[in-house]
Amino acid sequence: MNDNFTSLKQLLSGPIQITITTHQKPDGDAMGSSLALYNYLLQFGHRVKVIVPTEFPKYFNWMPGVPEMLIYPEVQNVADEWIKSSDLICCLDFNTLSRIHPMDEIIKSLDKPILLIDHHLQPDTFQWMYHDIAACSTCELIYRFIHTLHEEPNISEQTAQCIYTGILTDTGNFQNGATNRNAFLIVGDLLTKGLNIQYIQEQLNQSSTESRLRFLGNSLLNKMTLRKDLGIAFIVVDKKDAKTYNLQAGDTEGLVNYPLTIQEIQISVLIKEEREITKLSFRSKGDINVNEFARAHFEGGGHKNAAGGKSILPPDWIIKKIIELLEKEKKKKNG
Ligand SMILES: [Mn+2]
Structure with missing residues (x-):
């Protein structure tokens, strides 16, 4: 400074x-x-x-x-x-x-x-x-x-x-x-x-809406996928959710943190479909650097344990891409 x-x-x-x-x-x-x-x-x-x-x-x-x-x-x-x-x-x-x-x-x-x-x-x-x-x-x-x-x-x-x-x-x-x-x-x-x-x-x-809480419940129950072997969780919020739950600015705030409450999960990714682009939020525990990951692969960045990014790929493809990257890394580490 x-x-x-x-x-x-x-x-x-x-x-x-x-x-x-x-x-x-x-x-x-x-x-x-x-x-x-x-x-x-x-x-x-x-x-x-x-x-x-x-x-x-x-x-x-x-x-x-x-x-x-x-x-x-x-x-x-x-x-x-x-x-x-x-x-x-x-x-x-x-x-x-x-x-x-x-x-x-x-x-x-x-x-x-x-x-x-x-x-x-x-x-x-x-x-x-x-x-x-x-x-x-x-x-x-x-x-x-x-x-x-x-x-x-x-x-x-x-x-x-x-x-x-x-x-x-x-x-x-x-x-x-x-x-x-x-x-x-x-x-x-x-x-x-x-x-x-x-x-x-x-x-x-303490000033939220019923629909936002039900959206949260649905996201965790039906839209979260885990790969415990890789220590990663994904939550997808698609255009249909936005309509069903009348999502407003800020309604997905905090959602990405929930998967990290699971012991085996080290990285959480929120994948949010928007009009022309898919937005990503990354959160991680401890020494795992999601800033570098978001910068390298998703035109983003932020902090070590909290970063954002974007992609033109649909959510399924993004999940596939991230899993492939992590598997590659895992293989490299295991020699
Ligand atoms: Mn800040």
């Missing part, structure tokens, strides 16, 4: 216009980091907007600042104008501009100063980089970043709620491999800023 933020502090010293953006299909950390920075920067008189490249799950609607957010494809002209007259673009929780498609085009064309705050592996280079793969979440980095800007930052209850949301969701409720000491230290501090943990729990984990 470079620590030369003097020029950035200079830029932020007078009220300026700022665009904050985050990756497609924002998750809790993307929403949390964007809205935390938004709520924090507003107090200095900056003109700030969070603009997201796609829609986000309804269960984030409670978050402070959501009503003022722009969803790029819905208001492209307004958003383009805002971006054009921005003095700074903040890119949060992603490592390469293709992750904000279709917003990447205007941002690439404008050559504005960009601040990247992120914890994904192998980021592209931007003017200012606040990047650390050891961070449990981008929200951890937001917390650290605002302490870089101001020695004793004024963190409101709203900002605290947003930071907590990202830490909670990216660490899988303080349980997965991303969980670190900072996660607990930061949350401990946020509790002194008015954070109400039970309130966030109700918003995030």
Whole structure:
């Protein structure tokens, strides 16, 4: 991480216009980091907007600042104008501009100063980089970043709620491999800023729908296949499921983690059929690196134990391809 933020502090010293953006299909950390920075920067008189490249799950609607957010494809002209007259673009929780498609085009064309705050592996280079793969979440980095800007930052209850949301969701409720000491230290501090943990729990984990829970049940009962000999599980979500269960943005969130509760399963893959493409989510235990696997074979990546990818193949073929790759690897290992 470079620590030369003097020029950035200079830029932020007078009220300026700022665009904050985050990756497609924002998750809790993307929403949390964007809205935390938004709520924090507003107090200095900056003109700030969070603009997201796609829609986000309804269960984030409670978050402070959501009503003022722009969803790029819905208001492209307004958003383009805002971006054009921005003095700074903040890119949060992603490592390469293709992750904000279709917003990447205007941002690439404008050559504005960009601040990247992120914890994904192998980021592209931007003017200012606040990047650390050891961070449990981008929200951890937001917390650290605002302490870089101001020695004793004024963190409101709203900002605290947003930071907590990202830490909670990216660490899988303080349980997965991303969980670190900072996660607990930061949350401990946020509790002194008015954070109400039970309130966030109700918003995030106790506000679902009947159809989503039945979808989850069906996926585990009828759509999960295991290859215990290879330590891998697959769950397929096809177009028919999307229709039967009226799936909304975010409804498959967390589903990929369930197979890892089985002792013999080391890798879990969620395969989701979309309109023109099949999306993949990988999760793994311990030292198994799904980031490398997703990068090598499915145009994706992310973290060691959690990565995404995509393919033009139908789900059955993807499963076949992955099994072949793992069998090959197994043979190589066994000599
Ligand atoms: Mn994240």
